[in-house]
Amino acid sequence: MSMRDASLPPRLSPAGVVYTAATREAPLLADFAAELAARGWRVGGLVQRTFRGPDGFKRKIVATEIDTGRTVTLATYKGDRAKESVCGFDTAALAEATGAVRRAVAAGMDLIVIEKFSRQETDGEGLLDEILGAMAEGIPTLTLVSAEALEHWTRLTGGLAQLVAAERKALWRWWGPHRLYRDLELGVGRGNARHVVVGFNWVLVEGPHGCGLAQTPDRGSAGSRRVADAAHLAGRPLRELAAKVHSWEPVEAAIGLAAINAFYNRYDLTAPTGNGLDAVAGEAPLTVIGRFPDLAERLPGARVIERQPRDGEYPDVAAGWLVPESERVVATASTLVNHSLPGLIATAPHARIALVGPSTPLTPRLHAYGLDTLAGMVVTDPKGAARAVAEGGSVRTLKAYARMAMLSDPS
Template identity: 50%
Template sequence: MIYMLPALKTSLGVGQDIGKRLRSAPMVSAPQSSQPAIGAVIYPPGKPPEALLAEFAAQLAARGFRLGGLLQDTLRDETGRKTDMTVTEIDTGRKLSIGQSLGKASKACILDSQALAEASGSVRRAIESHADLLFINKFSKSEMEGEGLAGDMLAAVAEGVPVLTAVPGVLIEEWTEFTGGQTELIAPSLAALWRWWGPGRLYADLANGVEDCAVKRVVVGLNWTMVETATGVGLAQTPERGTPGCNAAPDAGRRGQAGLKALAGLVHSANAFDQALGMAACNAHYNRYDLELPGGNGLESFGVKGGGTVVIGAFPGIAERLPGAKIVDRKPGPGQYPEQAAEWLLPAAEAVIITASTLANRSAPHLLHLARFARVALVGPGAPLTERLLSYGVEVSSGLIAQDPDGLARAVAEGGGAKDLKRFSRQATLRRPAP
């Protein structure tokens, strides 16, 4: 498939035209993703973030995300003069030179447009396969004028494929005009890249990391859903009765026959009860019996008292544990805030405690986005004990590891609450290492 922009000419007007088309292009966003379709790492003169983008791509690939496009490497001599530019096709690993030798006295751009056109095949393959993320090595004057990979960027956005590129600081104005403002400017750091990638990707990340194995038991109780394997038990809060989709489950009695990996994939389902089952399956992989983590009460993760703490979920005794904390709940009691208050409380909070039940009801990504400037702890029986969480703004994850699976299954089947589950489990807390 070949993507073409009609009547592209080497003028700034092309950028304006592309900006208009980006604004009007159908944005087919990836699941649970709220970031702009195009992210741009802004860098100062002479310091392109090539190694940074390569590292970010390596981390995403290691977590099972499907990537495509080009990563650039600029070669320089001892004086700092560019001697060559190469790009690596992410899908094939093939390295191609896109530079041309112009001599030491030349100050012209060394980009070889024909070589770049050959390398663009990797970009088109990523678009056609709907990759999770497309890397465009750089936005330069060529793209600004409608040449280079400008058309591929537009094609990717039109097909709903997120794009990440690098933009020199001197071209910010031209880049913004090129994209019509449909972009996010990103600082050149891994932390900033992960913030742009966004907590909406968390479910896919968790499911990607699950290794397949046989499922021993599935229990869907009034309050909790449980998945058991030979190596661990996972829990997730069951949606309330009356939730859309609360119907007889298909293949009841055989849900676990497909294996743990297939159950974990249910986190992408549109059915709330399957989503909870998928989350429990993920936790069955991560919250293993042999996981060695300290205990501790996650509600007291940061020791922050007073108005700087916001708690999502009316944990029992929370007012006494964290006096002065602002408590947000879907069914607020006296002195508590309704769930809508999270919109203005979380961005200003110093510390945020979030019930892990928000993972099952799908509100966690938005809450993590709102709390991106705070220290965040995820607390509750459904908290995954995995370092994958730490990339999405979670500093502490405090959950349960089963010690008596049979007793736990009985408590779930009999409609037990979180307090009942703790009798058959041990508390465990994962913390982000100190910098």
């Protein structure tokens, strides 16, 4: 792995979403696939939908190819009240539809969805070959598994696949917080960087519709090396600069995050004014990752974790047992630059997590990864902010050229 591949996510185990009679016809996988595709991820495979008549009995089962949207009728039913008997399962149609899975494997998609693993698959038919074939290629694979076929599924997959609850949040936990960097990058649209400033405390990237900030790594650290393409950053596409967020070199990662924020933290962003620390006041048990000004007065009783702890604070190694037991976690947005945020989210899958600081990307994309509160900064005076960054200004200095904004997850 190169120095520029820091935040490439770990390999994702295949997953089976266990369904019962109450959840078997919910469009959970179809909705998840559509949501990822809308964000820019490459998703392929097949989803199914059962159609019922006015009497509530099945009429047909239709498969939809995710990449083309083409539909194929796999089975038709009599709709007999005495018994939902199959008039005919079209094996030729199924064979044709499986081409969507083969195309997805050949293209090396980010995710392959294959719905579903049930009675036919336990008999060695249906979509079994396609499910196992996609898994064998190492591509993240997601399928529905009936509760009755669970034992057979576990045996066929050798216990290597994860079992996931039939819930949207559970699917996102499986997808994993390590993919949030790529997700942010995928969302950055067209436009070039007009101005790039790497200052003593902050990095600033100005785009056509917004100005992004990211905290500069500590001086004297390994991240304080020269920027390889300095003097050639302004004028380049924001998406190209945003890709630097994946770098192990902290200054490059900060430039990437600032470019991301130049797109999301737009001048015209509609968001309530608010401070993330005030939003969590009074909640407990509360753990704070990173030191914030006046923290003791604003959040009395909070457990503070710092890499260089002061009296009353905890070292970063304490996060392993303090974070999992916390109902509320507040993290400084600098955890995005040092790539510790995904691991933090993973250790607290059920906690409510707030990301706070000028480096915070103000985009609802992050809510799905477990961040319910996003408190950041929208620059209102790009020239003034650039001057403040170039002259080594602090957060307090930047506030004269920006407004505080906060996004909360409505769910």
